[in-house]
Amino acid sequence: MANNNNFKMLAKTLYGFEDILAKELKDLGAIEVKKGVRNVSFYGDKGFMYKANLCLRTALKILKPIAKFKVYSEEDLYKKLYKMDWEQYFTPEATFAIDSTVHSDFFSHSKFVALKSKDAIADYFRDKTGKRPNVDVKFPHLRIHIHIEKNMCTVSLDSSGQSLHKRGYRSATNIAPINEVLAAGLLLLSGWDGRSDFLDPMCGSGTILIEAAMIAANIPPNLNKKEFGFEKWPDWDVDLFEKIEESSLNKIRSFEHKIIGYDKAPSAVRKAIDNIENANLSEFISVSQEDFFKTKKEGEKHLHILCNPPYGERLSLENLTEFYTNIGDTLKQNYPSTQAWMIVSDLEAIKSVGLRTSKKIKVFNGKLEARLVRYDIYEGTKKRRPRI
Known part of the structure; x- marks a missing residue:
């Protein structure tokens, strides 16, 4: 070397x-x-x-x-x-x-x-x-x-001190917040690169939106972290760190597309807006109170969706089957020209989505084994594509 x-x-x-x-x-x-x-x-x-x-x-x-x-x-x-x-x-x-x-x-x-x-x-x-x-x-x-x-x-x-998933921007969370490193990893696995509009239709406290904006604009994810472990080491070099930080900030790029979050719970929307403000990302992200099942895609451009929908182990749902059926119907009918990704742990329930998955990646959400699944919704068809 x-x-x-x-x-x-x-x-x-x-x-x-x-x-x-x-x-x-x-x-x-x-x-x-x-x-x-x-x-x-x-x-x-x-x-x-x-x-x-x-x-x-x-x-x-x-x-x-x-x-x-x-x-x-x-x-x-x-x-x-x-x-x-x-x-x-x-x-x-x-x-x-x-x-x-x-x-x-x-x-x-x-x-x-x-x-x-x-x-x-x-x-x-x-x-x-x-x-x-x-x-x-x-x-x-x-x-x-x-x-x-x-x-x-x-x-x-x-050298990190507190785990690096504790980015420093999240002051408010909903019942089942997603780990920030998990959110960033799912986005990268989904191929998110900031070259299209982005939607998290069940955004909770906004973690996926924030990580998506930081990837799109190439913002260092731990910019808001209060302290790293190495800052208490005898060889801590504050001048060197500030040079590294300045060099990383110089690589931030502009972002021309929209990053949008929906949640039907007003409390979740408020928490998401607070966290987005803490991360200084309000100019990149808009959040509104919406029921995803009553929404339609805006515009004709390609849309990248990623979400962590509620599921039985973490949040009670009266009918998981109906819930996932509604997700599939909404995507098919209202979201043409979309690549939709979800993290799910109930592999039986997602069969109710009624769409063919084009990709399944094994991941863990905490101790729960889960899958990151991808659905491709094509322009001009509301029917399921035939299996080949």
Whole structure:
């Protein structure tokens, strides 16, 4: 690698988003990009770490690995963590927190691994300086990630702090808000690129609309985030970060099309408008109180639809079958020349849509297995296209 300041990093993501995250990283300029399961590894320097946190839409965390070793017991883990030079990362006056994930026959419980790791690091400082650092689970100065796979332990620093899905623009949510990283990933999987009008016909608190506008205008998704984890690190370089931020802002582009949101609940519309204002995107997005089933497509141009309709597990619906039938009828009758995408978890109920899916992508909404499905509604036909 040409740049000696490059180091390995790991971007964590949701299941099914590995390909789009890898593409995002390559487009940003990462090198040696390799896909894993729910993660993508890559190399870059400190400035790139700042850029990745600011600009990646489908990453949940950016981890910086600092040590890797074999472990066979909790005592072994304790001894090896105790031997590390923790003073280069924080002081005993600072707070820390441990996150752990364990896939191993040697270690049965991730919480016990976290506890043993905390003891090793606290004891290191007590024996070196006479003072133990405190743990702060919510807002630590340093968040440390312990990952054990079989007998291999990787110790990483969490450069993101709070998960990157917490963009900072959402002050109000409805009953079942969609995760911001999930919304961005669904949009990218659907091929949304800002080159047509966009509609979310059941927009809730507006997350999909906001992420769609940020993609269309190439706005960094974490511009509104209050703080990143790396801002509390000893090598925090505010001048470098401001240069990265300014360079990213210079890449924002104009957007000529409409982004529209409907919801039939007045409370949801109010929340969406608040969140859109928080994200400084009011000029790009319009939201109105409408029942999608009583609406028609405006104009003749191609329309891109993506929505997260209510479904049984998260929101009660008296009749899911009738609900999905209404979605299909509305699309067929009122929305010609449209590409419509939905995320659904009830695979039986969506048969009632009465349209042939042209694509189905497996994703997870929280712990619910779901599908992102695509329907192509063609101009000049209100009948179902014949199966080939």
